[in-house]
Amino acid sequence: xxxxxxxxxxxxxxxxxxxxxxxxxxxxxxxxxxxxxxxxxxxxxxxxxxxxxxxxxxxxxxxxxxxxxxxxxxxxxxxxxxxxxxxxxxxxxxxxxxxxxxxxxxxxxxxxxxxxxxxxxxxxxxxxxxxxxxxxxxxxxxxxxxxxxxxxxxxxxxxxxxxxxxxxxxxxxxxxxxxxxxxxxxxxxxxxxxxxxxxxxxxxxxxxxxxxxxxxxxxxxxxxxxxxxxxxxxxxxxxxxxxxxxxxxxxxxxxxxxxxxxxxxxxxxxxxxxxxxxxxxxxxxxxxxxxxxxxxxxxxxxxxxxxxxxxxxxxxxxxxxxxxxxxxxxxxxxxxxxxxxxxxxxxxxxxxxxxxxxxxxxxxxxxxxxxxxxxxxxxxxxxxxxxxxxxxxxxxxxxxxxxxxxxxxxxxxxxxxxxxxxxxxxxxxxxxxxxxxxxxxxxxxxxxxxxxxx
Numbered sequence: 001x002x003x004x005x006x007x008x009x010x011x012x013x014x015x016x017x018x019x020x021x022x023x024x025x026x027x028x029x030x031x032x033x034x035x036x037x038x039x040x041x042x043x044x045x046x047x048x049x050x051x052x053x054x055x056x057x058x059x060x061x062x063x064x065x066x067x068x069x070x071x072x073x074x075x076x077x078x079x080x081x082x083x084x085x086x087x088x089x090x091x092x093x094x095x096x097x098x099x100x101x102x103x104x105x106x107x108x109x110x111x112x113x114x115x116x117x118x119x120x121x122x123x124x125x126x127x128x129x130x131x132x133x134x135x136x137x138x139x140x141x142x143x144x145x146x147x148x149x150x151x152x153x154x155x156x157x158x159x160x161x162x163x164x165x166x167x168x169x170x171x172x173x174x175x176x177x178x179x180x181x182x183x184x185x186x187x188x189x190x191x192x193x194x195x196x197x198x199x200x201x202x203x204x205x206x207x208x209x210x211x212x213x214x215x216x217x218x219x220x221x222x223x224x225x226x227x228x229x230x231x232x233x234x235x236x237x238x239x240x241x242x243x244x245x246x247x248x249x250x251x252x253x254x255x256x257x258x259x260x261x262x263x264x265x266x267x268x269x270x271x272x273x274x275x276x277x278x279x280x281x282x283x284x285x286x287x288x289x290x291x292x293x294x295x296x297x298x299x300x301x302x303x304x305x306x307x308x309x310x311x312x313x314x315x316x317x318x319x320x321x322x323x324x325x326x327x328x329x330x331x332x333x334x335x336x337x338x339x340x341x342x343x344x345x346x347x348x349x350x351x352x353x354x355x356x357x358x359x360x361x362x363x364x365x366x367x368x369x370x371x372x373x374x375x376x377x378x379x380x381x382x383x384x385x386x387x388x389x390x391x392x393x394x395x396x397x398x399x400x401x402x403x404x405x406x407x408x409x410x411x412x413x414x415x416x417x418x419x420x421x422x423x424x425x426x427x428x429x430x431x432x433x434x435x436x437x438x439x440x441x442x443x444x445x446x447x448x449x450x451x452x453x454x
Contacts, residue, residue: 012036013126014057016044016076017092018064022117026058029119030126040064041076048080055084055133056126060092061100070100074107081108088129092117124409131447153193154337156421157327163190166319171197176269178254178314179292181321184371187292188252190319194290195248203247206240211256219261220277229278241274241285248288254314255295255306266310289314324366324373331361331373332421338374339389342381350381352422353389360391417452420445 012034017023020039027035036051038044040063048054057080061073070093077089088110093101101112110132111125153164170177171194179187188207195205213221220229224239240249251257257265268274269289273282291314300306324331335353343350353361366372380393391397423434423445435445 011056011130012051012054014038014044014048014051014054014059014080016041016057016059016063016073018060018062018067025119026117026122029123033126041072041079044076045079045083049083055087056129057087057089058092058122058126059089061104062094070103074100074103077104077107077109086133088133090122090125090129120409127409131451132443134447134450153189154334155327155330156333157322157330159322160327160330163319163321166317167193167197170194170317170319172199174288176288176314176316177290178297178316178318179290179321180297180318181292181294182323182369183294184369185321185323186370187294187321188250190321191248191250191290191292195250195288198248198288200247200288204244205248205250206244207250207252208240209252211253215258215261218258219264222261223264223274223276225277226279229276233278236276239276241268241287242283244287245285246287248290251289251291251314253293253295254291255293255297255300259305259307262307262310266307266313269310269313324369325364329421331364331366332358333424334370334373335361335377336422338377339381342378346381348381350384350389351387354386354391356391357389357394357396358418358422360394360396364396413451416448420448420452 013030014036015023015026015030016038017026018039023037023039027037036047036054038047044057044059048057059073059076059080061070062068063072063076066072073091077091080087080089089104089108091101091104091109091112092115093104093112094115101109101114104112110129113122113125153160153167155161155164167190177191177194179190181187191207192205195201208221210218220233220237220239222239222241224237224242225233227233227236264274268285272286273284275282297306297311297315301308301311324334339350339352342348361373368375376394376396377389379395380389384390384393419438420434423437431442431445435442438445
């Protein structure tokens with residue numbers, strides 16, 4: 001059964017102009033927006049009251065029967081705002097009619113444009129009016145930069161926002177989580193966030209990399225050992241399971257665990273009881289196990305290199321982390337985050353990234369993922385000579401510049417979005433600081449955020 005999509009009715013614009021030629025020209029300029037075209041005040045108010053989704057009006061002041069004056073236009077302005085106080089009314093006036101345009105502004109007109117009408121300027125004013133109306137309708141609700149209350153996660157890509165939502169849901173639940181992703185994608189960060197959002201947050205988080213410890217020592221590291229259990233065991237030593245009791249144990253690179261040790265881990269997960277190496281006493285442990293791998297465990301199971309029963313014990317819920325090159329927008333945000341951290345750590349004051357550096361960051365494939373990005377930024381902060389980090393400082397080839405469009409509106413929106421992302425990244429998502437960096441007001445930043453869906 002196909003999911004039904006909600007159809008959003010497009011917003012209409014009321015256009016009141018008695019000159020047929022100019023009215024048709026403005027209708028064409030405002031396309032594809034639906035236009036309610038009228039020639040006089042009475043017809044205009046009738047259509048405005050009947051319209052269900054009309055919040056913007058463009059009105060000529062010189063309407064019949066007072067074409068040479070402004071009485072009809074000013075009366076229409078007042079009636080529209082009395083009917084809908086949040087409506088945005090754009091007044092069209094002649095070059096010699098500035099006094100009446102000022103009167104219109106005093107009555108609450110949103111903006112005015114002089115004749116002959118510049119259609120490009122008019123569409124920009126309409127776009128601004130649409131944004132302002134939408135912003136007021138939302139009552140200036142501040143949306144968090146990361147769209148999530150999850151601390152420690154720096155992202156804006158849809159894939160990682162979904163990971164945030166999974167962390168929020170799974171953190172408080174006592175389920176075993178398997179985190180899958182390439183090396184350097186942030187598996188341990190996710191594991192720590194799961195721990196921090198759980199009831200065990202005040203207990204220990206213990207991490208162990210199963211691939212970095214020799215096979216003959218891994219069992220002792222996990223389960224501990226008794227004195228004399230093997231050569232060099234001079235004292236009783238608790239393992240990671242005991243150290244993490246009442247907390248969380250993170251088993252990184254679980255796919256590299258030897259088969260014999262997998263069997264012992266499975267027995268523990270089934271009974272929550274263990275024995276130290278060389279010991280006989282049974283120890284009961286209360287621990288949450290989170291595991292991670294950069295391998296395909298299903299394939300390892302098929303090759304009989306990983307126990308199928310253990311796989312299902314560890315994989316009650318799976319979180320998959322996409323590689324960095326697939327996280328649209330995250331590269332730039334993370335780069336600024338690491339820049340801020342490295343500036344503080346090294347006592348430097350590098351302001352940001354040059355255009356060629358930003359292009360290079362966006363176009364690089366990042367085989368080492370977030371870890372590679374962090375290391376490159378760290379090195380660049382130490383080595384950079386200028387106030388901005390360049391592509392050369394990052395040891396990256398200059399990013400390929402896309403062919404520039406000549407569409408003024410599209411290029412302006414693209415530039416605004418890029419500057420907004422950079423300002424928010426530098427300010428850590430602080431709206432006031434971002435507005436100050438951009439030299440605009442806070443409402444303007446809210447408006448840009450909503451339009452860019454950031």
